[in-house]
Amino acid sequence: MRILLTGASGFVGCAVLGRLLADGRHQIRSSYRSIPKDVPEDVEVCVVPEIGEDTDWSGVLRGVTTIVHCAARVHVMNESEADPLSAFRRVNVQGTLQLARQAANSGVRRFIFISSIKVNGEATLPNAPFAATDRPAPIDPYGVSKMEAEQQLRELSSATGMEVVIIRPTLVYGPGVKANFLSMMxxxxxxxxxxxxxxxxxxxxxxxxxxxxxxxxCVDHPAAANETFLVSDGEDLSTSELLRRMALALGKPARLLPVPVWLLEATAALLGKRAFSKRLCGSLQVDIGKTRTLLNWNPPLGVDEALSKVAKHYMETQAK
Known part of the structure; x- marks a missing residue:
């Protein structure tokens, strides 16, 4: 089996590449925006400068049986585009469909699309988690673009027979994580x-x-075909508990002051940080029961072990 991995230089794509190589069961072809500096010798490298509605994937797809599509225009905290939705659609919808159509025409058997929990929405009530079967309710342009890509991939699958697997991750953290998680550390x-x-x-x-x-x-599990999966660690934490357990992993005390949530939210609103306060104070839970049952899959890493790996990488990086 030859797998095409897009977005191989990204946070998730790089980790997928490492795992596939470690398994040693497949031939791997990876796409990059430019020639990478360090790539293992047994990886076929393809340069795809831009992903959009005009991208020609014909040479890249030769002999490919499965695609893991990690490449995307990702959610950004400080948007600079005048029309963010159009910018997201160019890559996440039009670019994805251009690849998927050519893949189906080339005989690709399975297309794995890394989507986002933002397709479900931005928040849940406590103990009322999102499920894979819930009606999509995206709010921001990134979530809308992922939802539209999902819908069109399903239509393409029905028309061509190419299997489509959709995975909606929650917030991903790991060694080398950036943005708010890095700030927290x-x-x-x-x-x-x-x-x-x-x-x-x-x-x-x-x-x-x-x-x-x-x-x-999901690369070769027969039950994954044409399914949508939510994924998490299987243990939900409050922001306060996450901070305490991250501090423990770092070997530091967690200096957490018991400020009322209503005061945090009011202050954030005055500072124009309402969205940020919702992520800190609001709930977003997912039900991974379908993922566990249908694939006989369980998260191999517990939260504390995962946080320890992140902390170790952070401390080693800071020491350099």
């Missing part, structure tokens, strides 16, 4: 007092190793 490492000790929400997260495990499982 820096605050804890420096011993900064944080006014987050009273947050009693529930958030589903997924360790990079657990997400990669599911992706690799």
């Amino acid at each position: 820096r605050w804890l490492d420096k011993g900064v007092p944080l006014p987050l000790g009273s947050i009693d929400n529930r958030r589903s997260l997924v360790a990079l190793d657990n997400l990669v495990s599911l992706i690799v499982t």
Whole structure:
């Protein structure tokens, strides 16, 4: 089996590549925007500068039986595009469908699409998790683009017979994680007092190793065909508990002040950070029962072990 992996230089794609190589069961062809510096010798490298509606994948797809499509225009905190939805659609919808159509015409058997929990929505009530069968309710342009890509992939699958597997991860963390998760580790490492000790929400997260495990499982599991899967670590945490357990992994005290949630939200609103406060204080849970049952899959890594790996990488990086 020859697998085409797109987005191989990204946070998730790089980890998928490493796992596939470690398994040693498949031939791997990886696409990059430019020639990478360090790629294992047994990986076929293809350069695809831009992903859009005009991208020619014909040479890249020769002999490919399965695609793992990690490449995407990802969610950004500080958007610079005048029309974000159009920008997301160019890559995540039109670019994905261009690849999928050519893949179906080339005889590709299975197309694995890494989507996002944002297709389901932005928040849940406590103990009322999202399910894979829920009606999509995306709010931001990124989530809308992923939903539209999913819908069109399913239509293409029905028309061509190419199997489509959709995976919707929650927030992914792992060694080398950036953005808010990295900021959190820096605050804890420096011993900064944080006014987050009273947050009693529930958030589903997924360790990079657990997400990669599911992706690799879906490469050839017969029950994965034409299904949608949610993925998490299987243990939901409050923001306060996450901070305490991350601090423990770092070997640092968690200096969490018990500031009322209503005061945090009011302050955030005054500062124009309402969306950020919702992520800190609100709940977003997913039900991975279908993923467990249909694929006989369980997250191989527990939360504390995953956090320890992240902390170890962070501390080694800071020491350099």
